Structure formats: C-alpha cells, structure tokens
Amino acid sequence: MKKKLLALLITACMLFALAPAVAGAAAEPLEIKLAIGSPTLSVNGATSTIQKPFKSNGTTMVPLSVITKAFGAGLKLEKNKIITLSYNKTTVVLTIGSKTVKVNGGAVALAAEPKIVNSVTMVPLRVIVSAFGATLNLSGNNITIKGFKAESASTGTGNNTSGIDSDAGKTKVGDSYYGWSMNYPSDLALADQSDNGSQLIWTSVAEDRSIYLAIEEIDQAYTRQEVRDHIQEYFNETEFAVESTTVNAGGLSYEKTVSRDRNGWYFEYHAFQAQNRIYLIAAGVKSDSRDDLNAYKSMLDSFKPSFPSGDKSVKDITRVKDGFYTAVDKDYGLAVKLPVNWFRDDKSANPTFVSEDGFMDFQISSLAPGDTAEAWLDRSRKELENEFQSDYVRSTNESTIQLADGPAQVLSYEYSWDKKTWYKEYEIFFVSGTHKYEANFFYKIDGTTKGDTLYNQIVGSLDIDIAFVEKNFSELDDTDALNDLTVTKTSKTYGYSITLPQSWYGSKKDFEADEVEYGMPYGSFGISVGGELAASDYPQAITEAVGTDPDLKKAGATVLSSTTTTIGGATAYKIAVGLDNLDIPQVITYLALDHNGKTYLLTYTLDKAAYTDANRGKIEGVINTFKFNN
Structure with missing residues (x-):
C-alpha cells in the first residue's frame, strides 16, 4: 500500500477563505481562555484542568480535548493516527507525526506536527481555530479564543463513527484476545491485519520501514533452538542471521535474532513464549547501516505478551469477539463470522476457509431463466445418488436455513470413502437476482454435536452483498453447464x-x-x-x-x-x-x-x-x- 502526502503552502488569507461563515444568532457564543504552561482552561467562565499547552517551533500546541469539548467538534480517529475534526460544514484532517493538515480538502503546511505527549494528543491551535471561523488573541502566554459552539455538538460522534474520543491520546496498541501490547509505532501506518488478527504489518509511506507481528498457537513448549528455528521460518530467500541470542529483561525472556538480506534490509526479531503461543515481533529497515534499527528499539522493548485491560492508553485492535471474527471477501461481496481457529485459504480463487474442525467454500454462478433454489437442490440430490454407492452415503436430508439475505435450501448428508471414517456435508443453495450462490460446509463426524453447531453459527452468518455481485459479476457458467x-x-x-x-x-x-x-x-x-x-x-x-x-x-x-x-x-x-x-x-x-x-x-x-x-x-x-x- 503506497500513500503520498502532497504538502502545499497556502497563505493566511487563503486559509480564512476556507473557513465557514460565522454561525447566526442562534449559535451559542464561545469564549475560551488558556495559557502556555498553565493547566487551567476556562470555557465561558467554567474552569477545568488540562495538560499544559506548550510551544513547538513557534506553534502553540494544546490538548485535542480543548477542540472537541469546547467547540463541540466531532472527532474520528483512523489507524490510531489520522484525526478528522468536523465543525458545522468544515472538516479538518490532521495526522500524528505529519506537518500537513487538510482543511476542507486543501493542504496547509504546519511548523509543528501533532504529537502524543504523556498519553495526550497535542494539536496545533491556530490552524484549527482559524478553520472554525473563530478569532485568536495572544497576550504574552495568555490565549483568548472567541467563536461559536458547533451547530450540532454531536456532529461526527455517536455509534455510527469509528474512533470517537475514547481513541484520542492512545499511545499503545494491543489485542485483548491474543494478549499482547506495545507502544504504537507512530511513524508507521497499519497496512494489513489478518482476518482473525493473528498477523499485522505496519509500514512507512515510502515502504522502507516496517513492523511485523505474528502470533501462532503451539501445543507444547519449544526449546530455545526451536524458537530460533521458528524465527528463521520468517526469513526471505536472501536473508541471513548476523546475531542470535537470548535476552532476559523486565522479567521476560525472549529469543533475539538480527538479520540482513541481500536487498538492503536489516531485521530484528524478538520471539516470546507465553499462553501456549509464540509471539514474534520484528522491525525492518531498508538501510546500509544496522544502526538504523535502533529507531525501533524502544518500541520492540515495549512489547509484552500480555494485555493490560485497565490501561486506558492502550488501543484494543482485536478482531475477535466471543471466539469469532468476521472475514470479509470484498471481491466476492461476502462476509462471514468464523471461529478464531479458522483461516482463509489464500491459494483458492474463490472464498475458502479451513480448520481442523471443518471446511467451507463459496461460489457464484449465473441463474438460468426459470431456475430456482428448490430445483437446484433436487438436481444435486439426484447427482449425489448417482455419484456415491449406496452404502457409502447415508442420512440424506433436505432443509432450509435463514441467511441475512433470505432463506436458502440445504441438502445435507453423511458420506465415507472407506466406511470407517464418516463426514457430514451441507450444500447450501441460494438464488437472488441473476445469480446462484452455493456454499459447501463439511466436517468429520466425531460423535458430538460440535460440527452441527458450527454449521449453524458459520453458515447462518453468511451475508452477501447482492447489489455488488449484480454490478460486478455477469454470466458465469457452473460445472453443471460444462458437463453437457x-x-x-x-x-x-x-x-x-x-x-x-x-x-x-x-x-x-x-x-x-x-x-x-x-x-x-x-x-x-x-x-x-x-x-x-x-x-x-x-x-x-x-x-x-x-x-x-x-x-x-x-x-x-x-x-x-x-x-x-x-x-x-x-x-x-x-x-x-x-x-x-x-x-x-x-x-x-x-x-x-x-x-x-x-x-x-x-x-x-x-x-x-x-x-x-x-x-x-x-x-x-x-x-x-x-x-x-x-
């Protein structure tokens, strides 16, 4: 993923031209008083305590809450670093660590970038106040701001937005399900997170620095050498170790490997054993000097194989809830809830999910004129009877299941290849618009009801974006058409x-x-x-x-x-x-x-x-x- 930031220097008059007209008489007048180096904030005479404002490169930096609470501005936080403020018809977008701010889409260059100080997000004051159409007067260290409350104090907040005030000021990131936390790599963006959250990658805009985190379940403790071998499984073809050692620090023990590859990258790996898991955290830099890895030393050293649930500075990015996560396949317009131990088969062209407990895939084909899900099921049942000897298949049944998009027909049966081990399969048939949708779910019969429970939970959660499929998929013959x-x-x-x-x-x-x-x-x-x-x-x-x-x-x-x-x-x-x-x-x-x-x-x-x-x-x-x- 590549992003490019376009920095444009625009004058103060241009900036004010982007600001909205001052609200009418119905808007609530606002007077804010604060001072550099003082923890006291006054809003229309009511005082409260804030983290002390300070100057950076001649720019006054104030806590983000001064803007959101005093002006009633809406807040949205993405990737724990991109801040979007909404005030009436004005939108201001800032990025932690970036000296570019966008006001209604126009870019402004800053002298000082937003940053996190003592777990509080500090932002440049003047650019935001000016964009909101307010006036700012300075007298020594004293600051007076006059403007109006937002016409709707709830703009940009509520249950339908992501990253509300609760995300502001987060300095750490972690996963409550997998049980880990670390300092947030503020100079990087979260580029990818696996469906169940067991693998994550943060990268720089130039893609010359990265952080990689992987969690793998293990059934028993590894030896020290096995942990080192585990690290080397993540090496690329031209990568070789230049350091391998055991580190004991802060009550934790982990294996450390530093490596280099022939494409100009250095990597530092830390591997921990805890909670029947191997936690692998790695930093990579494209550089001629190994010393450039030191920029990520404090971040790597901050990693802990535990999640501090009471620490409000930690942003929980878990994708797992009650043991399930939602897998989304945008290319097929499909969403499905899966147990955390199920994984997507990336080598399959169509959505396919597997685990030791079972298998499920999903296919789309064209609907012939006059065809129905019921007729489709009937054809499949006849095909089943022709393709299996009678003593290798049993318990054939027809039923329906309610999907998010409507009822689907189901053909279920048990089958065996050797009459010793038996499997149960569900063929799910759903039609809508000009397409047919088929899901196949099967599991090994073990004498429990676990498989049927998983079927109801997983298949029942299937949610298809019918409008997306109708727009992006046209005629698709299925194998039935090819048979003739x-x-x-x-x-x-x-x-x-x-x-x-x-x-x-x-x-x-x-x-x-x-x-x-x-x-x-x-x-x-x-x-x-x-x-x-x-x-x-x-x-x-x-x-x-x-x-x-x-x-x-x-x-x-x-x-x-x-x-x-x-x-x-x-x-x-x-x-x-x-x-x-x-x-x-x-x-x-x-x-x-x-x-x-x-x-x-x-x-x-x-x-x-x-x-x-x-x-x-x-x-x-x-x-x-x-x-x-x-």
Whole structure:
C-alpha cells in the first residue's frame, strides 16, 4: 500500500477563505481562555484542568480535548493516527507525526506536527481555530479564543463513527484476545491485519520501514533452538542471521535474532513464549547501516505478551469477539463470522476457509431463466445418488436455513470413502437476482454435536452483498453447464482422437506427448502410448504383479475382473483392480489395445465409494469416442 502526502503552502488569507461563515444568532457564543504552561482552561467562565499547552517551533500546541469539548467538534480517529475534526460544514484532517493538515480538502503546511505527549494528543491551535471561523488573541502566554459552539455538538460522534474520543491520546496498541501490547509505532501506518488478527504489518509511506507481528498457537513448549528455528521460518530467500541470542529483561525472556538480506534490509526479531503461543515481533529497515534499527528499539522493548485491560492508553485492535471474527471477501461481496481457529485459504480463487474442525467454500454462478433454489437442490440430490454407492452415503436430508439475505435450501448428508471414517456435508443453495450462490460446509463426524453447531453459527452468518455481485459479476457458467459440453482432442503423432467433457481438467494435456492425464470428479483418466508389452500381455502381467508386488499387496490389491471389449475397432483387454487398503480405496481399470505396432493403454481410476454404474457409464461413454485416425 503506497500513500503520498502532497504538502502545499497556502497563505493566511487563503486559509480564512476556507473557513465557514460565522454561525447566526442562534449559535451559542464561545469564549475560551488558556495559557502556555498553565493547566487551567476556562470555557465561558467554567474552569477545568488540562495538560499544559506548550510551544513547538513557534506553534502553540494544546490538548485535542480543548477542540472537541469546547467547540463541540466531532472527532474520528483512523489507524490510531489520522484525526478528522468536523465543525458545522468544515472538516479538518490532521495526522500524528505529519506537518500537513487538510482543511476542507486543501493542504496547509504546519511548523509543528501533532504529537502524543504523556498519553495526550497535542494539536496545533491556530490552524484549527482559524478553520472554525473563530478569532485568536495572544497576550504574552495568555490565549483568548472567541467563536461559536458547533451547530450540532454531536456532529461526527455517536455509534455510527469509528474512533470517537475514547481513541484520542492512545499511545499503545494491543489485542485483548491474543494478549499482547506495545507502544504504537507512530511513524508507521497499519497496512494489513489478518482476518482473525493473528498477523499485522505496519509500514512507512515510502515502504522502507516496517513492523511485523505474528502470533501462532503451539501445543507444547519449544526449546530455545526451536524458537530460533521458528524465527528463521520468517526469513526471505536472501536473508541471513548476523546475531542470535537470548535476552532476559523486565522479567521476560525472549529469543533475539538480527538479520540482513541481500536487498538492503536489516531485521530484528524478538520471539516470546507465553499462553501456549509464540509471539514474534520484528522491525525492518531498508538501510546500509544496522544502526538504523535502533529507531525501533524502544518500541520492540515495549512489547509484552500480555494485555493490560485497565490501561486506558492502550488501543484494543482485536478482531475477535466471543471466539469469532468476521472475514470479509470484498471481491466476492461476502462476509462471514468464523471461529478464531479458522483461516482463509489464500491459494483458492474463490472464498475458502479451513480448520481442523471443518471446511467451507463459496461460489457464484449465473441463474438460468426459470431456475430456482428448490430445483437446484433436487438436481444435486439426484447427482449425489448417482455419484456415491449406496452404502457409502447415508442420512440424506433436505432443509432450509435463514441467511441475512433470505432463506436458502440445504441438502445435507453423511458420506465415507472407506466406511470407517464418516463426514457430514451441507450444500447450501441460494438464488437472488441473476445469480446462484452455493456454499459447501463439511466436517468429520466425531460423535458430538460440535460440527452441527458450527454449521449453524458459520453458515447462518453468511451475508452477501447482492447489489455488488449484480454490478460486478455477469454470466458465469457452473460445472453443471460444462458437463453437457465436450471437446475433441487429437494426437497427430500417435494417430488417435477422443472426445472429453469440458468439465474435465488436464494435468498432462499435450496430446503429442506419449502420456496425457485428466482429472474428473472422484477420479482421473489417462492415455499412454508405448511400453514393452503387447496388449494381450497385460491381463497376465497385472495379475502376476497383484500377487507378487509388495507395494500392491500392502495396498490390498485384488483383480476384480478381466474381460475383452472393442475400442476404436481394435480388441481391448480390460482389467479392473481394487485397492482396498488405501486411505481412500480405489478401483483402477486398464484397457490395453494394439494399433500399427504400438500399444495404447487407457486407464481410469475411481474412488471405490464413487464406483457406481452412473460414473462408470460416463467414463465408458468417453472411451467409446476413442478412434484411430490412420
């Protein structure tokens, strides 16, 4: 993420031109009195105590609360450093650590930047007072401001804004769920925070400095070397350690590693063990000198694997509430609440979330005219009955679930690949506008109700931005539409052609090579040309291998059938072999045939649970399109 600040110097007359007209007679007059070096503030005669104003580079700095409370200005705080003040129709934006302020979008250069002093945010007075249309008179150290209260003292505040006064003056940041805190890196901006908040990155505008924080759950204590190895897992390809040591300070012990990479970066890592977690905090600087890491020494040293719940100077940035966080996929217009131990699969193109407790994915496709969620469910149930042998699927049920966007149809069932371990799957079908939405949720059955509870909590929280999808997604055929479409593949080198479903996907798809391979639901299909055996030798060779090969014996191999058939006008020797001892038992079917001095071997593999008449019929139909072209 890159940001560029445009600093424009504008004159005092231009600044006053940006200020709003003074409020009418109905506005409440305001007189504020304060003094540099004095803790006393007077607002219309009522006094209170504030942190003492001071001068910095000739600029009077006052507590932010003088502006928000005296003028009744609204306040919004973003990223714990960007302050937006709203007063009637005027907006003033300041950034802690930046000498640029924006008044109604116009940039003004400051002599002194907003800063945090003793946990209080101090801001430049004159630029804000002038923008609010008030007058400011100085007499020695005494300051008198005259203006008017905001027309609505609640502007910019309330439940619908983020970062209200409670965020002002925060000097530390932490996470109450993961239990950590540290000084806020005020010269950096929070660039990224993972869905559940276990990983965070702060970066500079120039992207030449960064802070990285990662929390990882562990099931038992690590040795010192294991912690150091854990640190090195975060190294990039050209990174190498220049220091590795154990540090004991402030009652805490941690492993410290300093490294350098060949791209001009230095890094300092601190790794702590606490609360069955490894906390890794790292600072990085792009520099020719390791000494530049010292700029982050106090920040690194401030890190603690604990959260001080009573410390009002700590901003809690946790994303976890009651053990759940909200994952948002803006590209798909999707939001869903997930347990903290669920993670997004970043390698998946469509939204996919996984954990040891289960799996869920989400897909969007086009809605055909006249189609409904009920008809979609009915098709899926028939497909399920065709694709699983009856003794590998059970407890099929239809129901509905209420989503944020309306009721969805649900097909649930239990299935197994080996009749030993069973899983439960929910297929959720929802239609709206011109699109279909499908979510799949499954978990391993363990004899408890945990899986069904998670299903109701997770899937029930699905919230789809229908308007976004309608605007950004157009026609998207699903795999059902592709099942009826085919493509003919031809090999000029080996003189054959075959027609494949367009829903199959090729892992080896060069038909001029001696081997091709395609994936399909519940199995694979391949063609190879060549080999030392003639087609008629395959039945005996496979039978002998099943009886003698130790790997095949271990896999529980048995010859299920051995017959002949005709493919492309040639006699094909067909042998089916069952492999019962695999994690997922399979049946491999070989079809060998000779043509023009070459042996062609067509092979298809199906999971035993999917070894149905319907699935075999589909594949045999494909094989029947095989023909020789010479």
